[in-house]
Amino acid sequence: MPEKTITFRIQEYKQGDPAPHEETYQVKCDHNTTVLIALQDIRREHNSSLMLRHSCHHASCGTCGMKINGQEQLACVVKVLELGTPVVTVAPLDNLPLIGDLVVDMDPFFAKYNAPDMPYIRSSEFNPEAATPDGIEAYTRFENCLECGICVSACPVAGSDLAYLGPAAMAAGWRVVEESRGQETASILDWVNNEHGCWRCHVAFECSEVCPSDVDPAGSIMSLRRELIRQRVLRFFSPAKQGS
Amino acid sequence: MEHIQKPVKDTARPRNPLMAWFDVRKRRVGSWAFALNRLTGLGLVVYLLLHLVVLSILLQGEAGWDKFITLARHPLFLLMDVVLIFGILFHGLNGIRVALVGMGIGVRSHKTLFWILMVIALVALVISAVMVFTI
Numbered sequence: 561m562p563e564k565t566i567t568f569r570i571q572e573y574k575q576g577d578p579a580p581h582e583e584t585y586q587v588k589c590d591h592n593t594t595v596l597i598a599l600q601d602i603r604r605e606h607n608s609s610l611m612l613r614h615s616c617h618h619a620s621c622g623t624c625g626m627k628i629n630g631q632e633q634l635a636c637v638v639k640v641l642e643l644g645t646p647v648v649t650v651a652p653l654d655n656l657p658l659i660g661d662l663v664v665d666m667d668p669f670f671a672k673y674n675a676p677d678m679p680y681i682r683s684s685e686f687n688p689e690a691a692t693p694d695g696i697e698a699y700t701r702f703e704n705c706l707e708c709g710i711c712v713s714a715c716p717v718a719g720s721d722l723a724y725l726g727p728a729a730m731a732a733g734w735r736v737v738e739e740s741r742g743q744e745t746a747s748i749l750d751w752v753n754n755e756h757g758c759w760r761c762h763v764a765f766e767c768s769e770v771c772p773s774d775v776d777p778a779g780s781i782m783s784l785r786r787e788l789i790r791q792r793v794l795r796f797f798s799p800a801k802q803g804s
Numbered sequence: 805m806e807h808i809q810k811p812v813k814d815t816a817r818p819r820n821p822l823m824a825w826f827d828v829r830k831r832r833v834g835s836w837a838f839a840l841n842r843l844t845g846l847g848l849v850v851y852l853l854l855h856l857v858v859l860s861i862l863l864q865g866e867a868g869w870d871k872f873i874t875l876a877r878h879p880l881f882l883l884m885d886v887v888l889i890f891g892i893l894f895h896g897l898n899g900i901r902v903a904l905v906g907m908g909i910g911v912r913s914h915k916t917l918f919w920i921l922m923v924i925a926l927v928a929l930v931i932s933a934v935m936v937f938t939i
Contacts, residue, residue, distance in 0.1 A: 714835075716824050716825050716835060716839070719821055763914070764834040764835045764837070766831055766832060766835045769834070778834075778911075779912070782906065783908060785907060785908055789908070
């Protein structure tokens with residue numbers, strides 16, 4: 561694919577500006593140029609103050625989530641020419657406070673993970689017999705969620721209810737319930753069982769559509785609801801209930 | 805120790821909640837259904853209030869009511885009836901999908917369920933529209 565000059569319209573904002581505004585840049589792109597590479601070219605050649613966040617360049621760290629042509633995506637894996645548009649718009653994620661240009665404050669996002677008994681890393685039950693390398697006590701298993709915040713940006717409810725736990729945090733909660741590995745799950749279910757938890761979701765499924773890691777947060781939220789309903793029904797018909 | 809100023813958060817963010825609900829550009833069918841469900845819900849509430857206002861015309865006696873019936877048979881009014889039926893059908897049938905999926909039933913096939921219900925809504929809407937304009 562030959563090199564093409566693509567117009568980038570980037571939403572920019574610095575602390576103290578009255579409002580975000582758009583700036584336009586021309587960038588030469590070939591078939592390997594990702595949006596993240598193009599943004600780094602812009603920062604190097606046109607605007608050294610352009611603020612963006614990135615790390616791994618291969619969809620593992622989840623730090624370069626942004627809206628590209630109006631859709632939440634990881635900038636590091638979106639090829640510019642494959643977008644097929646002569647103009648590419650880039651904007652920060654929605655539903656999170658804006659710090660500057662393409663950088664949003666992830667504090668509110670990660671604060672939702674402060675659930676009771678929510679483990680960050682869990683011991684893996686896989687391969688228990690395998691020898692571990694020197695210095696490693698046990699294997700750990702990581703979850704698919706990149707914690708990129710893309711699902712929160714796409715969620716219509718997260719934009720209107722700041723207390724909403726959000727798709728990512730509840731998907732993490734469901735992982736604990738779904739595969740508890742001996743951990744008690746009542747506190748997790750209790751945590752999501754309120755008007756700002758799983759019952760707030762309005763089944764738009766946009767979080768699952770945009771998730772770059774196929775976590776399916778909406779499916780997890782529905783699973784949490786199903787489990788809560790199941791437990792409620794069981795309690796209703798339990799001997800203790802009938803006897804009381 | 806050097807003082808580091810904490811970034812001031814843009815008070816304009818998060819964006820307007822109405823934008824979060826109704827800005828469906830580049831969104832998929834679930835978000836369109838979500839936005840349309842809200843719109844039809846609000847529309848049905850407004851209709852209910854208007855309906856009560858219209859019924860109060862009865863208090864003005866037979867002449868007032870005859871005048872209203874003449875208005876209600878105007879083609880534009882009949883078209884509004886069709887819009888109302890669309891609102892009822894969409895809100896009701898999509899509500900069934902939301903209720904089922906929201907209880908964990910049919911989660912994997914929520915899109916198929918939506919389109920099946922929308923085909924039912926479309927057929928019912930066409931039949932209703934014909935009846936509104938011909939009966």
